[in-house]
Amino acid sequence: MAQKHRLERYHGYLYIAPWLIGFLVLTLYPFVTSLFYSFTKYDIFSWEFAGLKNYVDIFTKDKIFANSLRRTLIYTVIAVPLKLAIALAMATLLARPLRGIGLFRTVYYVPSLLGSSVALSIIWKYLFKSDGLVNMLLKVIGVTGPNWLGDYHITFWTMVLLPMWQMGSPMVIFLAALKTVPEELTEAASIDGANPIQRYFGITLPMISPVIFFNIIMQTIEIIQLFTPAYIITKGGPAKSTYLYALMLYDTSFRDFKMGYASALSWVLFVIIIAFTLLLFRKSSSWVYYKDGEGL
Amino acid sequence: MKRVLILTLCAVMLLSPFSFAQAEGTVTLRFSWWGGDSRAEATLKAIELYETLNPNVKIEAEYSAFSGYYQKLITQLASGNAPDFFQVDQGWVAELNARGDAFADLNGFDAIDPASIPQTMLDDYCIKDGKLVVLPLGYNGTVILYNKTLLADYLDADGELKDLTWERFEEIGADLHAKDPEAYMTVAVTDGYVRYFLKPILEQITNDISVKDDYTLGFTVEQMTQAFDEFKKVFTSGAAQPYAESVVYDSLQNNALWLNGKIGAVPLFFSNIDGEIANLTDFDWGVTALPKMEGAQTSGQEVCPSLMVAINKNVSETQQAEAAKFIQWMLNDPEAVKLLGTQRGVPASEAALATLVENDMLSDIMTKAIEISSASVGFKNGDYEMDSSINSIFVENMEQVIYDVASSADAAQQLSDALAGRLAEMKQ
Amino acid sequence: MKRRWITYLVLTLMAVLLGYPILWLIFSSFKPSAEIFASVRLLPKSFTFSGYVEGWRSTSQLPFSTYLLNSAKLVIPTVLLTCVSSVLVAYGFSRFSFPGKRAWFLVMISTLMLPNTILMIPRYILFKNLNVLNSYVPFYLQAAFATNPFFSYLLIQFFRGIPHELDESATIDGCGRMRILVSIILPLARTPIISVALFQTMWTWNDFFNALIYIDTVKMYPVSLGLRLAIDADTAVNWSKIVAMTVVSIAPLILMFLFLQRYFVAGIATSGIKG
Numbered sequence A: 001m002a003q004k005h006r007l008e009r010y011h012g013y014l015y016i017a018p019w020l021i022g023f024l025v026l027t028l029y030p031f032v033t034s035l036f037y038s039f040t041k042y043d044i045f046s047w048e049f050a051g052l053k054n055y056v057d058i059f060t061k062d063k064i065f066a067n068s069l070r071r072t073l074i075y076t077v078i079a080v081p082l083k084l085a086i087a088l089a090m091a092t093l094l095a096r097p098l099r100g101i102g103l104f105r106t107v108y109y110v111p112s113l114l115g116s117s118v119a120l121s122i123i124w125k126y127l128f129k130s131d132g133l134v135n136m137l138l139k140v141i142g143v144t145g146p147n148w149l150g151d152y153h154i155t156f157w158t159m160v161l162l163p164m165w166q167m168g169s170p171m172v173i174f175l176a177a178l179k180t181v182p183e184e185l186t187e188a189a190s191i192d193g194a195n196p197i198q199r200y201f202g203i204t205l206p207m208i209s210p211v212i213f214f215n216i217i218m219q220t221i222e223i224i225q226l227f228t229p230a231y232i233i234t235k236g237g238p239a240k241s242t243y244l245y246a247l248m249l250y251d252t253s254f255r256d257f258k259m260g261y262a263s264a265l266s267w268v269l270f271v272i273i274i275a276f277t278l279l280l281f282r283k284s285s286s287w288v289y290y291k292d293g294e295g296l
Numbered sequence B: 001m002k003r004v005l006i007l008t009l010c011a012v013m014l015l016s017p018f019s020f021a022q023a024e025g026t027v028t029l030r031f032s033w034w035g036g037d038s039r040a041e042a043t044l045k046a047i048e049l050y051e052t053l054n055p056n057v058k059i060e061a062e063y064s065a066f067s068g069y070y071q072k073l074i075t076q077l078a079s080g081n082a083p084d085f086f087q088v089d090q091g092w093v094a095e096l097n098a099r100g101d102a103f104a105d106l107n108g109f110d111a112i113d114p115a116s117i118p119q120t121m122l123d124d125y126c127i128k129d130g131k132l133v134v135l136p137l138g139y140n141g142t143v144i145l146y147n148k149t150l151l152a153d154y155l156d157a158d159g160e161l162k163d164l165t166w167e168r169f170e171e172i173g174a175d176l177h178a179k180d181p182e183a184y185m186t187v188a189v190t191d192g193y194v195r196y197f198l199k200p201i202l203e204q205i206t207n208d209i210s211v212k213d214d215y216t217l218g219f220t221v222e223q224m225t226q227a228f229d230e231f232k233k234v235f236t237s238g239a240a241q242p243y244a245e246s247v248v249y250d251s252l253q254n255n256a257l258w259l260n261g262k263i264g265a266v267p268l269f270f271s272n273i274d275g276e277i278a279n280l281t282d283f284d285w286g287v288t289a290l291p292k293m294e295g296a297q298t299s300g301q302e303v304c305p306s307l308m309v310a311i312n313k314n315v316s317e318t319q320q321a322e323a324a325k326f327i328q329w330m331l332n333d334p335e336a337v338k339l340l341g342t343q344r345g346v347p348a349s350e351a352a353l354a355t356l357v358e359n360d361m362l363s364d365i366m367t368k369a370i371e372i373s374s375a376s377v378g379f380k381n382g383d384y385e386m387d388s389s390i391n392s393i394f395v396e397n398m399e400q401v402i403y404d405v406a407s408s409a410d411a412a413q414q415l416s417d418a419l420a421g422r423l424a425e426m427k428q
Numbered sequence C: 001m002k003r004r005w006i007t008y009l010v011l012t013l014m015a016v017l018l019g020y021p022i023l024w025l026i027f028s029s030f031k032p033s034a035e036i037f038a039s040v041r042l043l044p045k046s047f048t049f050s051g052y053v054e055g056w057r058s059t060s061q062l063p064f065s066t067y068l069l070n071s072a073k074l075v076i077p078t079v080l081l082t083c084v085s086s087v088l089v090a091y092g093f094s095r096f097s098f099p100g101k102r103a104w105f106l107v108m109i110s111t112l113m114l115p116n117t118i119l120m121i122p123r124y125i126l127f128k129n130l131n132v133l134n135s136y137v138p139f140y141l142q143a144a145f146a147t148n149p150f151f152s153y154l155l156i157q158f159f160r161g162i163p164h165e166l167d168e169s170a171t172i173d174g175c176g177r178m179r180i181l182v183s184i185i186l187p188l189a190r191t192p193i194i195s196v197a198l199f200q201t202m203w204t205w206n207d208f209f210n211a212l213i214y215i216d217t218v219k220m221y222p223v224s225l226g227l228r229l230a231i232d233a234d235t236a237v238n239w240s241k242i243v244a245m246t247v248v249s250i251a252p253l254i255l256m257f258l259f260l261q262r263y264f265v266a267g268i269a270t271s272g273i274k275g
Helices: A002-008 A011-037 A053-060 A063-094 A101-113 A118-128 A133-140 A155-165 A168-179 A183-191 A196-207 A209-224 A228-234 A245-255 A259-284 B002-015 B037-053 B069-078 B090-100 B119-126 B166-179 B190-206 B221-236 B270-277 B317-332 B334-340 B350-358 B364-375 B388-402 B408-427 C002-028 C033-038 C050-057 C064-095 C101-110 C116-129 C137-144 C149-159 C164-172 C177-188 C190-206 C209-214 C223-228 C239-264
Strands: A040-042 A047-049 B027-034 B057-064 B085-089 B135-147 B265-269 B285-288 B303-311
Touching (some): A063 A245, A063 C002, A245 B069, A245 B388, B027 B317, B090 B119, B119 B135, B135 B364, B221 B388, B285 B364, C064 C149, C101 C149, C137 C209, C164 C177
Parallel strands (some): B027 B057, B027 B085
Antiparallel strands (some): B135 B285
16 A cells, blocks of 8 residues: 555656656757767867867857847847737737637738748748838838838847737637636626726736746747747848847858857857746746646 | 557667668669759759669659758768768868768769869869869859840940949949939849959959968958958949848849849859849840959959769768769760750750750850850869858958948958958868 | 727737738739739739649649648648647646656756757757658657647646646546546647647648758658748749749648637636636
8 A cells, every 4th residue: 555655656757758758768868969069179070079168268259149149138038028918919809709700810820820931031021121011101101111121220120020920829828828717707806896907917817827927938938049030031130130049059050060169059048048937937936826826 | 668668669760770671783872952943853854864774773862942951961961861972062062071071082983084074173173182072063154144225325336245344334333323213233142242242353453362272361451451442332333222222132033123124234153144034025135244453364253163963972882883873974964964954054064065055055145154254264262262151251241341330441350350260260 | 889899990900910911922922923022012913823833733743732741741640649748748747746846847848948950960860860760750759759848838837727626526536547637637628739739730830940851852841841942042933933832831721720719719618617
């Protein structure tokens, strides 16, 4: 009986086994090798040990690193909250059982379906080239629009708009979450005299706070590593203004063959993301409510 | 229990025999290249013909778009899974040869006879450390393609635009743009400005290539400053479409001005001429040499193998020998040449070129371009000049000059420093 | 009544803002290549179907349908395996307490944080040693082993919102843990599971880099690779064909979403969850 009870404690492992095995067999090896290579001079074909040189160089010599990291962090800090705010607002609108709402949901989601295909670049240039649609519309109301993708002061901000247009995934997750908020609760509050805005912020949002938290974590991780949009639309330009971290990593490894150095750059980013995430987790206990009463 | 099962499964997969059974005597070769639809179509037809002629050989085509090709090739080479023979770009050869150790010595195959390829081309581009590491499938050269209809006012008595100087080029540009505010003399894509404007100007000043094969620079900071100053005039004179407007286009085919016939003259590789003007049938077209600086000894025009093919040294000898036979066939056999046309540039092999001319497969404008290109005096591309990390340093500093972030002198200094730094890394 | 009218107005405004570029893309697929870039007009001067005709014929003996079919072969098993594995893992993390749970959870999340660029070559070598290159097996394996923690974590968040009292009363009724998962959790978590399927479908369908690296034979190319075959730096690109085939390749995804979106209606089917 005691034996069975001890085993019972490990019952959960049976269910997480798929991931655990996958981690040990498929994920751990690439992780460990990349950590190892970050201490070497490795050009994809051969390596030699380099100690801490890569890390020292990153922080003392590399000007591109500092620039890319700064731009990437600014991009993340601005794009994540905006993307999520729009996704949540749209989901709230779309959660209602109105006639024809399905069509609206689909239209809002389609930009995300494009992923990062070449069509994305065609569309973005059609909208934002200097004689593109946006500037033509601005002209109608008498405004001369800027050169959205050619002026290196502005291109970065034009690219910030992209995640907002492609906010379908967090929107759908919010939609799924809003569905789990029991109507009885909001009705009860309504009887107690709460107005719709109070009900939304007082009941609905706390009820879906675990999912809001999930979206914040996942979008931060995703956007800080954003690669394809910049790669496909601006190639990091003009004048390196959209040279985001992931693009720099790609060039360092596959253009310059500095795989060891790129590994070190990756682990630096890893530490930054971990720090961000732990901070978010720590802060989360004050506003995220789990029904099972546990933390995390 | 489940875990044990899955682990066993993985172990079985790990240990399972590597190669699969093959019909007796049949050789299957993997051949990878990048390129568009028409190249794929022509190449597949050639492969089909070869397979009919050689029933013991089967060729698996692995073609893709250019984007990502190099990255995949490197991944494959690094893990010993590269195709038996593959297309490479001229800019990769030196680096891949030095680091990857991937190329078989093509002189070692009985089947391969490079005699039909001009010796200078072999010396300049194909022989590394005494080994013949690649063979050119085609060659290409830079020329200026110009719109005779738009530039009608500026043509000479023969109706042509000849012996351009940069000064004249910019003069025409300024005048053209003043008369028709929508029109510009020229435009290029980002890399194009380095390759067709900045570097030719620099070569015309220095009478040398920019990055030499011994990892040193072919120019001084003063010369580079002068080159940047000259280069900038292309924009300040109003000859080129403003950079900030054209930078969004990856190719001429996306640029509304080009598509509407509002661009006077573009530098390009001659094998692209037919494609670029295919939809612009309302206009008359001519070709001419790149503009020159006063007193320049060299044209700054490139004449180089466009696409090359290499055999993977790490596959079995039978595979290598069969790949060699196919490559030789593809290079010289009249039937193959007719099928492949100019899909990989103008054939580097003289025999192949003769076949194309005999069969009337070159357009008049292309023939003219080849003549101009052959007549030009220029340098070979340096081994490292076309390396993409070197190229990106040029682009970065060129943009600083164009956007006025840095003065010509500052940019020239930064460029020299950055190149020296990168070359030192590559030398190791 | 008036409020509903305002809602529709806002919905329509947003739909125009978000949807217009897509509408332009769809109309552009009926334009000749030059017109796509040379004019800002929405409607084509005259409709041409050549982009569709040529694009469908595609290159060299392989019609575009080959790529669509390949994508289906790639995506369907990947999605099913992802759903099964992520449900199991999420159940383990959300309904059991076991030693090391918190640590393993953090390890799981952290596997998302190392950039893919750096993992690509070691992972490629791993799959080479497993002898599964040039097939869809790398995708299936990663799905079966829940390698992407996005899905597991998403489901964990939703499972935790399902009241424990339901499990407890079922346990009293003599249900095993697996039974509880299947008969209590799954029906209540239908929407998030559909989200998982939706995302995995979309991401795998659009995945270019992994497909490029793992698949060599053109006959096995999925849509994401097939679409780019027509693009080349050296030759003039037939954009009308690419735009037309982009529309063809996202059409199945749009239809799927249109069909699945009805599971995201609020206030229905929640009666089971009474806290």
